[in-house]
Amino acid sequence: MAEISYNKASCVYEGADKLAVDSLDLEIEDGEFVVLVGPSGSGKSTALRMLAGLEEIDGGTISINGKNMVGVPSKDRDIAMVFQNYALYPNKTVGENMGFALKMRGVPEAERKQKVAEAAKVLDLTEFLDRKPGKLSGGQRQRVAMGRAIVREPQVFCMDEPLSNLDAKLRVQTRTQIAALQRRLGTTTVYVTHDQVEAMTMGDRVAVLKFGKLQQFSSPTELYDRPVNAFVAGFIGSPAMNLFTVPVADDGVRIGGVTLPLERSDVSAIAAAGVKTVTVGLRPEQLGLGSGGDGIPAQVDLVEELGSESYLYAHLNDSSVTGLDGGPVALVARSAVRKPAKFGDSITLKKLDGPVHLFHPETGDRIE
Template sequence: MKGALTMATVSFDKATRIYPGSTKPAVDSLEIEIEDGEFLVLVGPSGCGKSTSLRMLAGLEDVNAGAIRIGERDVTHLPPKDRDIAMVFQNYALYPHMSVAANMGFALKIAGVDKATIRQKVEEAAKILDLTEYLDRKPKALSGGQRQRVAMGRAIVREPQVFLMDEPLSNLDAKLRVSTRTQIASLQRRLGITTVYVTHDQVEAMTMGDRVAVLKDGLLQQVDSPRNMYDRPANLFVAGFIGSPAMNLVEVPITDGGVKFGNSVVPVNREALSAAADKGDRTVTVGVRPEHFDIVEQNGGAAKTLSKETADAPAGLAVSVNVVEELGADGYVYGTAEVGGEQKDLVVRVNGRQVPDKGAQLHVVPRPGETHVFSTSTGERLSD
């Protein structure tokens, strides 16, 4: 149904937004190239600049420096109506007195499109969105998910070059969010329309986007595919933000051959340790995903010990079990460990059928090759 034949690439060229009365940019020199037909997700905590970036692209916020392009056109200072974009908001913004069909076709009616064409485009969009049987209903007779699909349909019938979506699933319950995000991602791939999607939910970002852009305090931290971002976070912020449960981040001393991890020495890339030494760091921050720990000893609980050390002191880092989440095939241990004289929270994934009891103690070590090493002083990634 995609009607635009021109390339709908989107470029943020050092785009900056500074709100009146502020000296700190809300978005600072944002530089992203979005390919034609790509689904890019902007994600980050509240106040990071993701919605501001989207509104700059839509023409709803001024660009104080830099430029924004859609295809070959510089749209930096064009009004929203001239940008060939369609927005879907958190609020469905449907007219309550109009039918679903009238809501979906309203923008075309205002643009002077004839009734037959409007009806054809609305029916095509309704078929795609499984809304055909609801076209004569009013919004109040629809569920939240159906209303959001109507808002999507209103955007689709315009056949824009770019879809802009600002937290469109925030008003839906958890189960409906999961099903609707799958529908949106599938629909976008079917239509092939370049889409920029804003969310604060990193799980949503990782499951929907072709690429994900992580922002913090108005600055772009990393833009990459979900898999690459999970496997190679660029810095400590991305490492702690992407992943559910989050990556464990532990500051440990550098020692001969690697880093000291409890009663074990974990081998670490020599280049990473050399880079840390060049920065004057005596410690590095090691990141380990919950699924990348091996249990070397377990005292207490239902699970069997995987292996035991012959020495008096067990290998690895001692973790006291506080809470266990049993999720069927997997379980997650939420515990604490003493690192550098301080208690540190850790999460370890375990066999869901062999979970330890609360109060038990595990000794864990990172699996070889599954550690991420970051500079403690700058937060940047050091390991390959």
């Protein structure tokens, strides 16, 4: 088991004018499952590769159990890596693939077979040990790659988007297996993904990165309920949080020609920030269809039917309200009613129970 510490860890690629990872600070506890998430180019895979010794640490340090890893070769870090592509030997059986690293370390054959058998039992691969990878499904191949890492009994698992090559149904199934397996083994795990749903459902804590900088490192519920800035608010959640910049009124904010009232504490926080406009964030489940013209006027662009619920995508015609990109505002509302509206309908949206998230219109930082 291992504790991991990123202390102002930085990495820059040759010829680049910006840091790929910029002064990253993370404290990962022994046995914790931590997910690094962010859009493409955010530095999450680079941060993982720095930990694994596959990229140079150009500034700061990374420590495992208090030992500085700067300059330590990858093979001496006691880390097992699981990649996006399975990297299996096609001419070897499942059992031979899983035990190959042990063979290279000179582990006796009897001990190798025992460790492979134990890992195969955990991963439900026992009946496939004599098959070649070409005879397996994508999910089974990924489990073989997991098994190869498990038999080594490393102090840290590093997983770089291991589910990206799987179809949607298999991804859901495999991610639950990986999360359950990590809980059973208790091995410290750092997992990289661009899929925020994966991050929210798998991680004990999630680190959100943007342009190489850490935005927030918290539990999934904390990220969802109290995002530190507008970027995290818009990235975490599916569908994404509704974010729009609106003028401030005496007791709330003006949107679509109506006033959205705010709590007294929120009004005071806006006043203390000294802004005339504010970026407001509302989750889709906090917006519902109004009745009798009571609410925010909008026009339906799309209705997504999901069976148990529907999502309404609509736009405002109010030019005083802008999205984060300065363009028209598009709103998403969740409805428990099937076919609540159709394309082109004029509707009103009302605010339902739940907090209103407020962010500075220029810096994007949370106002509270």
